[in-house]
Amino acid sequence: MNDADTAISLRARNARHHIHPFSDMDALNAEGVRIITHAEGVWLRDIEGRQFLDGFSGLWNVAVGYGRREIAEAVNAQMLQLPFYNKFFKSTTIPIIELAEMLSELAPGFSRTFFTNSGSEANDTIIRMVRHYWQLRGRPAKTHFIARRNGYHGSTVGGASLGGMAWMHAQGGLPIPGVTHVAQPWWWGDGGDMSPDEFGLWAAREVGHAIDRLGAETVAAFIGEPVQGAGGVIVPPDTYWPEVERICRARDVLIVSDEVICGFGRLGHWFGSQRFGFRPDLMTIAKGITSGYLPMGGVMVSDAMADVLGAGGDFFHGYTTSGHPACAAAAIANIGILQREGLVERVGHVIGPYLAERWLGLAQHPLVGEARMVGLIGGLELTPDKSLRARFPKAGEIGTVCRDVAYRAGLILRATGDCMLVAPPFVLSEAEADMLVERTRHALDGALEEAVRRGWM
Ligand SMILES: Cc1ncc(COP(=O)(O)O)c(C=O)c1O
Structure with missing residues (x-):
């Protein structure tokens, strides 16, 4: 079989057996992957x-970039030493201890992290964690999330509901109850005659109006990407985030910075919230934590929130492979490269x-x-x-x-x-x-x- 035959046969096998994410399968298979x-x-x-x-x-x-031997070698060594052990049964592993500590050094004020396998799972975790947190604070009515139209927060039921992609919602009855979407800070498309700075303030105040309409006593958190990635690299005017922060603080609404794209240096800072000068209560992380060499995500929790959660008894939540040791080894090697170079x-x-x-x-x-x-x-x-x-x-x-x-x-x-x-x-x-x-x-x-x-x- 020559290379062309191999490619043809691989495409045919792929078409027969593989369902691709976010794809029109018939069209894709007709074209050939x-x-x-x-x-x-x-x-x-x-x-x-x-x-x-x-x-x-x-x-x-x-x-x-691709081809980093030190990540592959760190994963290989970890796989041989300890390919898996769970974190549920009063246990941990050394790579995850080292990684969690490393993360706390990159994000002062966030000394604790809950690990997941993806950004979507991390955002689902946030829905549960934030509601649990407000229950512990004696305010169980605070359950509602404010998010943005055209934001992207993943593809699970929770992630896609927080996301504001109408075409995703249209498939299968999303969003779940308890999520309200407001304007995105997209000046080029929606700014009309306003200057970018005026529009940034206007869009931020839409967050405040939504909270006030629902009643702040029912609103748990606001979630946003520092720069909306999948929605079209929407860079908010500089006026936007400080005003969102002021509005949320005044109403006792938590701020979640979804750092899945912006985190780990994409904006020239370790986290996107540092670039835009606001302080979230929670950060969603994934993607750049391992540079994609292995799957990993997580929720970084502010110290004040982590103290409340820590004193609150069992949090009935977790994934079998939360904080997988080989993925942690990949993350440590990856962050090491980012730092050393x-x-x-x-x-x-x-x-x-x-x-x-x-x-x-x-x-x-x-x-x-x-x-x-x-x-x-x-x-x-x-x-x-x-x-x-x-x-x-x-x-x-x-x-x-x-x-x-x-x-x-x-x-x-x-x-x-x-x-x-x-x-x-x-x-x-x-x-x-x-x-x-x-x-x-x-x-x-x-x-x-x-x-x-x-x-x-
Ligand atoms: C901002 C943001 N949040 C969450 C996600 C979901 O992450 P994952 O695909 O790892 O579930 C993505 C993925 O692109 C994203 O861009």
Whole structure:
């Protein structure tokens, strides 16, 4: 069997047996999946031998890049020494002790962490933990969550309910009761005639109005991503988070910072809340904690909350593989790399600003309405008329065309609607950043040509 036969047969077997997440399976199988076989640094290789610059760090998570032997070796050693033991029966393991301590050093004021296997599980944990906390505080009526429309908090019942993706809610009767969604701080799309700063205050005050409508005595917490990732890299105006914090504090409503994308350096700080200058009570973590080498998530709990929970008796919650020792070993090795190589500082002061300067230059392209970037996460709003901040009639068409042209040019970008998203690994070199921008420009040119040809503009 030659390589082409192998690829064909693998695709057929995949089509027969594998259900992909977030995918139209018939369409995907008709087109044929990509089979990625190797990766090194910021580069992916598929089964046909094509190379791609991974502008998306896997799924926002491969912060330290591919091919890190020390992570693989740490996991291998842990697997041989102790592949598993549970945390339920008055037991723990050494890697999880070391990791929990390491995390507390990265986030002063959060000295305790509850571990999960994913960001979704962590957000489900938060729903239960926050309600339990208010019961312990003698205020059991405080159960309601405020979240944002178009926010993303995962795919489990709880995570998808906190998330504000209407198309996810439409499949299967979500959200669960007790979640209210308010405006997202998306100035480009929703800001109208307001300045970004005015709009940031307006959107924050929507949180306050929702709490007041429900009655603060029934509202447990507000949850938000420092920068909305899956919703389209929505960077809030600087006025937004401080006002949300002021509003929540005044009403005794907890603040949850969902750091699944922003945590572990993506914004040039260890946590996104540090970049935007607010202090959450809880932080959801996942993705960058292991750079995706193994699955792991968690909830970091403020000391004040952890004291109440700690004194509150049993919390009847946990997952068999909560705090898995091999995943903890991967996380320790990954965080060690981030620290030793100064990669968070590199995002904040070296490669982040270098890429941002060039990425923001793409705003000059006729198809781009707004270019934004914080740290190493960026977006480009595609528009048929930038002077009007106009949108294409059918959201998602031009974004898909642009993404596909990029792919053919050897660059992985993602499209959310008509916003092109980028979030490369922190080890991206200057030359690779130049290449990323050049290939994006090429994709924009191709998409523009197609938009004109199809009469979309
Ligand atoms: C902000 C945010 N929260 C939660 C999640 C869910 O994490 P997971 O896919 O690990 O369940 C994601 C995933 O993309 C995310 O971006």
